[in-house]
Amino acid sequence: MESEHVNKGDSSKIYFLVIVIVALLGTNGYLFFKDRQQSEVTVTVSTEKDKLRLEVEKIENELDKVNALNLDLNKNLLEEQKLARIKIQELKSALEKGTLTQRELDNAAAQINDLKTFVKNYNDQIVSLQKENKFLKVKQDSLETTVKSINEKATNLASENAKLSATVKVASALKIQEATITAFRTKSSGKKIDVTRSSSAEKLSVKFNVVANDLAEKGFHNVYLRVFDPAGNLLADDSNHFEADGQDMQYSHAMNIDYNNDNSYYTIDWANSKPFIKGIYTIILYTDGHTMGKAQIELK
Incomplete structure (x- = not known):
């Protein structure tokens, strides 16, 4: 009888230890997966920030290319570019923050998409302006050529008239x-x-x-x-x-x-x-x- 009592006590202890171990393993597993998930979130956020920074730089480069063309931009185009650059600086400053919530990242991504749309439309206007300038340049060159030709003809005509006048003057002189x-x-x-x-x-x-x-x-x-x-x-x-x-x-x-x-x-x-x-x-x-x-x- 005494032997059965001892065995039952030992069995209870063993069950308790098993339960504790399982609990600890579960806790450790939960903490492990939580840390892993948190790490993945951090990595994802960091990667998203880098992608957004790259997009902002691309947009800024597109505007710099326009300036490199040295086009005579009208007042509206200059104002639109000014506002876009202000928005770019705001986004760059926001992306330089140490931590960003997913909502902030989503908001930044939405603003960048708006900027992309703006830059596309802006570039379309620039292309149209380039075509117009090229057309005007061709017309101007043609006009200059025409004016030059007319001036040359006028000069030649004036020279011929002068020679003719001199000839007539000599011919009409009294002798x-x-x-x-x-x-x-x-x-x-x-x-x-x-x-x-x-x-x-x-x-x-x-x-x-x-x-x-x-x-x-x-x-x-x-x-x-x-x-x-x-x-x-x-x-x-x-x-x-x-x-x-x-x-x-x-x-x-x-x-x-x-x-x-x-x-x-x-x-x-x-x-x-x-x-x-x-x-x-x-x-x-x-x-x-x-x-x-x-x-x-x-x-x-």
Whole structure:
């Protein structure tokens, strides 16, 4: 009887120990699985944060690419990009926090998806703007080419007109057909007497007519006379200047003639301020900036 009592007590202890061990094993198992689950949650959260950071960086890079294009963005596009960059900085700051709840992660992911949609639409606008700029550039280049061509044609036309005008001007210039020079003196009665000696000469009289020219302008023309003595000296007043053949010149005498292309004769009388000397005197006539012709007389 005593032996049966001992065995029953021992059996109770064994059952109790088994129960304790099972309980401990269960507790340890629960704690193990809980820790493992917590670890998996931490790893998952960390991985999700890294993925979100990468997405944010991609979005930021897309905006940087747009800026690298150096496009002339309108006010609305600039404002939209500004707001997007503010949101990116907010998300980056949020993702830098040590711990984030799943709700915070979900909220960040939703905002990033919104940003992705925005960037896609934004890029579509940029592509459209690039196409528009390219089209405008082509039109501008075409317009510049057209303007350049027109300017070249205008320049060529102006040059041709200038050449034609110069040709017409030369062709329309008055030229002497015939010119004669006589020396004379005036008697007390007022009568003019032709002379051949230098000692008795008082004036030179130049008589000339003009070659018929239908291109020449009819009407009054200024005619300038230049007289050179036998030594080749120009006999002219220093204050008398005109321009002909592209040069500034001095003249001895000037007068107007009324040209009507009718073979009229014109006469210019010129008085020397000094006594005439022996030798050949040369006269040259000019009008409208061109030489008309010349003639000579010899005084003995």
